[in-house]
Amino acid sequence: MSVKRRLGKAREHCITPEAVAAFMAGDFTRLHRALGLKPWEPSPLPRDIEPLGVDEGPGPQNRTSWAEAWPKVQELQRALIEAAGGRPRASRQRSD
Numbered sequence: 001m002s003v004k005r006r007l008g009k010a011r012e013h014c015i016t017p018e019a020v021a022a023f024m025a026g027d028f029t030r031l032h033r034a035l036g037l038k039p040w041e042p043s044p045l046p047r048d049i050e051p052l053g054v055d056e057g058p059g060p061q062n063r064t065s066w067a068e069a070w071p072k073v074q075e076l077q078r079a080l081i082e083a084a085g086g087r088p089r090a091s092r093q094r095s096d
Helices: 019-027 028-035 063-084
Strands: 043-045
Touching: 019 028, 019 063, 028 043, 043 063
Parallel strands: none
Antiparallel strands: none
């Protein structure tokens, strides 16, 4: 009996109003949840606001999950900046 092969679902991170609000508030936890990011992925917040965030430069040069996620999160950061009309100015916040 043959079995139909299925491809995995592509997981695109949607830029929602909730994600934009969390980004502009500099809220690490709410932003991660709103975007559905994994715990080991960097935050799309700028590094000057969140030490676990990304910047425009090249990512870490090692072979970790963190480093592999860097380009994807940089793209999310660019999309959030565009959707929000600018970078967040808020100080670092965490909602636990």
